Amino acid sequence: MLSSSLIEELKPLFDPNSVAVAGASRTPSKVGHLVVRNLQRLGFRGKIYPVNPKGGTILGLETYERIDLIPSRVETVIICTPAPKVVEIMQQCAKKGVKAAIIVSGGFSEEGEDGRKLEEAIVKIAKSAGIRVIGPNTTGVLNTASGFTSSWFGDVPMLKGSVALIAQTGNFAGVLFEYIMTNRLFGLSNIIGLGNKCDVNETDALEYVMEDPRNKIIMMYLEGVGDGRRFLDVAKRTARKKPLIVLKSGITETGKRVALSHTASMAGDDRIFNAVCAQSGMIRVEGFEELVDLAQALALLPLPRGKRVAVADWSGASCVISSDTMMQIPNGLEYAELSTRSLDRLREVTPSWHRISNPIDLTPAIQSVGPDRAYEAVMDVLIEDENVDAGLVSIAAFEGNDPDLRAFRRNIEKPILFSVIGNNVVMAKTTEELRRIGYPVFPFMRRAMIVLHRMYQVSRVIRQE
Amino acid sequence: MLSSSLIEELKPLFDPNSVAVAGASRTPSKVGHLVVRNLQRLGFRGKIYPVNPKGGTILGLETYERIDLIPSRVETVIICTPAPKVVEIMQQCAKKGVKAAIIVSGGFSEEGEDGRKLEEAIVKIAKSAGIRVIGPNTTGVLNTASGFTSSWFGDVPMLKGSVALIAQTGNFAGVLFEYIMTNRLFGLSNIIGLGNKCDVNETDALEYVMEDPRNKIIMMYLEGVGDGRRFLDVAKRTARKKPLIVLKSGITETGKRVALSHTASMAGDDRIFNAVCAQSGMIRVEGFEELVDLAQALALLPLPRGKRVAVADWSGASCVISSDTMMQIPNGLEYAELSTRSLDRLREVTPSWHRISNPIDLTPAIQSVGPDRAYEAVMDVLIEDENVDAGLVSIAAFEGNDPDLRAFRRNIEKPILFSVIGNNVVMAKTTEELRRIGYPVFPFMRRAMIVLHRMYQVSRVIRQE
Numbered sequence: 001m002l003s004s005s006l007i008e009e010l011k012p013l014f015d016p017n018s019v020a021v022a023g024a025s026r027t028p029s030k031v032g033h034l035v036v037r038n039l040q041r042l043g044f045r046g047k048i049y050p051v052n053p054k055g056g057t058i059l060g061l062e063t064y065e066r067i068d069l070i071p072s073r074v075e076t077v078i079i080c081t082p083a084p085k086v087v088e089i090m091q092q093c094a095k096k097g098v099k100a101a102i103i104v105s106g107g108f109s110e111e112g113e114d115g116r117k118l119e120e121a122i123v124k125i126a127k128s129a130g131i132r133v134i135g136p137n138t139t140g141v142l143n144t145a146s147g148f149t150s151s152w153f154g155d156v157p158m159l160k161g162s163v164a165l166i167a168q169t170g171n172f173a174g175v176l177f178e179y180i181m182t183n184r185l186f187g188l189s190n191i192i193g194l195g196n197k198c199d200v201n202e203t204d205a206l207e208y209v210m211e212d213p214r215n216k217i218i219m220m221y222l223e224g225v226g227d228g229r230r231f232l233d234v235a236k237r238t239a240r241k242k243p244l245i246v247l248k249s250g251i252t253e254t255g256k257r258v259a260l261s262h263t264a265s266m267a268g269d270d271r272i273f274n275a276v277c278a279q280s281g282m283i284r285v286e287g288f289e290e291l292v293d294l295a296q297a298l299a300l301l302p303l304p305r306g307k308r309v310a311v312a313d314w315s316g317a318s319c320v321i322s323s324d325t326m327m328q329i330p331n332g333l334e335y336a337e338l339s340t341r342s343l344d345r346l347r348e349v350t351p352s353w354h355r356i357s358n359p360i361d362l363t364p365a366i367q368s369v370g371p372d373r374a375y376e377a378v379m380d381v382l383i384e385d386e387n388v389d390a391g392l393v394s395i396a397a398f399e400g401n402d403p404d405l406r407a408f409r410r411n412i413e414k415p416i417l418f419s420v421i422g423n424n425v426v427m428a429k430t431t432e433e434l435r436r437i438g439y440p441v442f443p444f445m446r447r448a449m450i451v452l453h454r455m456y457q458v459s460r461v462i463r464q465e
Numbered sequence: 466m467l468s469s470s471l472i473e474e475l476k477p478l479f480d481p482n483s484v485a486v487a488g489a490s491r492t493p494s495k496v497g498h499l500v501v502r503n504l505q506r507l508g509f510r511g512k513i514y515p516v517n518p519k520g521g522t523i524l525g526l527e528t529y530e531r532i533d534l535i536p537s538r539v540e541t542v543i544i545c546t547p548a549p550k551v552v553e554i555m556q557q558c559a560k561k562g563v564k565a566a567i568i569v570s571g572g573f574s575e576e577g578e579d580g581r582k583l584e585e586a587i588v589k590i591a592k593s594a595g596i597r598v599i600g601p602n603t604t605g606v607l608n609t610a611s612g613f614t615s616s617w618f619g620d621v622p623m624l625k626g627s628v629a630l631i632a633q634t635g636n637f638a639g640v641l642f643e644y645i646m647t648n649r650l651f652g653l654s655n656i657i658g659l660g661n662k663c664d665v666n667e668t669d670a671l672e673y674v675m676e677d678p679r680n681k682i683i684m685m686y687l688e689g690v691g692d693g694r695r696f697l698d699v700a701k702r703t704a705r706k707k708p709l710i711v712l713k714s715g716i717t718e719t720g721k722r723v724a725l726s727h728t729a730s731m732a733g734d735d736r737i738f739n740a741v742c743a744q745s746g747m748i749r750v751e752g753f754e755e756l757v758d759l760a761q762a763l764a765l766l767p768l769p770r771g772k773r774v775a776v777a778d779w780s781g782a783s784c785v786i787s788s789d790t791m792m793q794i795p796n797g798l799e800y801a802e803l804s805t806r807s808l809d810r811l812r813e814v815t816p817s818w819h820r821i822s823n824p825i826d827l828t829p830a831i832q833s834v835g836p837d838r839a840y841e842a843v844m845d846v847l848i849e850d851e852n853v854d855a856g857l858v859s860i861a862a863f864e865g866n867d868p869d870l871r872a873f874r875r876n877i878e879k880p881i882l883f884s885v886i887g888n889n890v891v892m893a894k895t896t897e898e899l900r901r902i903g904y905p906v907f908p909f910m911r912r913a914m915i916v917l918h919r920m921y922q923v924s925r926v927i928r929q930e
Contacts, residue, residue, distance in 0.1 A: 029865060106832075107818050154864035169780065172781075174863075176886075178863050178888045250789070252789050255785050255786075257788075288783075288786070289908070315634065316634055317634040321712075323722075324714050324717050324719075327718070327719045353576055353580070354572075355576065355577060364571070400619065421753075422640045423619060423644070444753050446751075446752040447752075
């Protein structure tokens, strides 16, 4: 299929003009209520038609008994009913000429033979009626630009941004979304929970988000990949243009078994997936924590232009540990040789008995001139030294020793990552202020170092080194 | 040296009857001020003699010009002066018959040749006068029971407990201490920052904390180990009685070089250190985050009696990832086969179309009966099923879906670890309440799984399997 016609076909799933919600409910805790509420909250500009056999109104909107009884055109349907009702609703969709359906309901192929048969019936209707389907068994989509969503998330601040999230599993995409938004880590553009992938799969979703110029970074959580060859092709084209980071589970036999019962995914051979990553330039991470850490850094910072890092650490111990972390990763980062000008700048704040080297142990400078002047000098060096491609700065957050945050001016030339550890009140305050300036912050230096290493990997893919 | 005489000799470093503070200061930001303040704040029961050539009083205490001019007996001296003055003060200590000194000052062997000579001079005086020394270049000790400390930490809540912390580097021990206390993660007993180890080293410190019955768990951060054979002996004796967890840095050549300039430590061959861990039963962790995570779990929970784990997860995706994590670690945990009674209990809350297995995907139960009843059933199963040695529970923290915390009753029979992720306000509230009940909480299930695996390793060492 040509990309342009795929994008055209999938558009109703992400940016429709009108949507019906089958299984819409007046009960505030029900998914069928939350979806309608969220469409309203997000300011979805299209028409919303709640469908409920009992009639009446839901959240001020008139309801309809069936999809095919809605008097106007319906581009897309969100289905939240119990599984056994979904086939009938899909038949109504076909009759109505609906273009796309997002099936939130669970109870299909992830639940064994009966569910698998239900899912097959749905696919048959969809195919013959030309309806594209996301799901079943997913929260579906959230598009921060158009305000379109099929998700049940809570009342959270909405940070619009340039990071797309494609997840095998809608539930986790939803929780991750709330985690990212409420901690104000970075802004999101498209969130897509694939669920059982009876029609639209990870490759379709990836192709769609790649084509959307709003998306600058793409994060994926996958349990299985269907059409390996096509996925590799699309991943290759994507990763050279936009950072593409992926968490792939179902690595072990037990993990594969669990994935099968979760989203009916065939996890495949993990070595093959690693080969796909190596060939395409997709960056593979371990665990959700690393996925979020890296997406945050990529969303906030420019990519490093090279591998030369300067580290300034309040703690010598943390210098040693981050050095180990840096050197244990092959083909990775190295310490920058600081320029004479940088060494002079650091000497201004450092007692003469201390030998300055990189990593920069800041304790003597802080004890000598205080944290404000010490960190100011460090930021000068990290930003201005042309031998430095990236910086890591560690701050000990304790009463009376945290630096004035004015020392940490914004820069857009090179990535600088922060680690803040200590007293929880000072940690929270310093972390929040650094995030407001636009820096990513991690509690431990080792985590920041792992993220910076991955950023360097991304930069090599983009530069096609 | 016989242990009993070593313990006798080291006691003044941790629990003296009287202490002089050389370099005591009236300036509130100076280390020489903070140490005196902290001795007072902790309620140190012995005598405190600030030493300052300028005379007057500091924090209500009369000062003395020199150590040897203090009219009463002085058991221990804390030295916070600049490095060049330390030799002279040690001479005063010798003259006065002081038994122990904690040298906070930096600028010794970690700073090159001149510093090394200064350190040698100190060692010479200490040896001939029979003074035991911690440091130089360290914050030294904090004993939550006696209220004795040489550290500059801030005004934080003091959780007394049973975890001892021995760290190569006093600065980081201090920050870690504030992090643990202000987040109320667990209580500490002895904190020892070793610094340059000109006399007392990691083995002495380990032997001392092992003998103190208050200490139930020992955590260590090391950059180098001096006397490998004796360390192995003591580690072996310790690890079979008390969980002994260690973070050892200086793994890579770069890490070793940085360690040398940080605390003048010879990091040694990392393979040898791994062999020491395997022989002694010491549990090696990666990074400070893992060190704190594991200590927290060990402090709060009993050890697992076996390897059979039940996992209950709000998210199927997280079930898959934690399965991978579990199975990727060799000789590790496995999924428990739930008893018929447990399966029946879970069926009470689960819709009939959902197949119950372990890991337990809780979404269908939560959607069917709500989070309170779903989690109540899960806790019944985890606590009461005799096939289950340990439990992991994951909670999605979002408005209206977080369970009533009364479902999570305390148990002391087996370890249960929690993972809480989602909306940051709900996350903070749920995490705090679970910690108050006595459970450790982690943001991502994968981290909880790694911790549980280490706990299982510890349990095998203690049971001498």
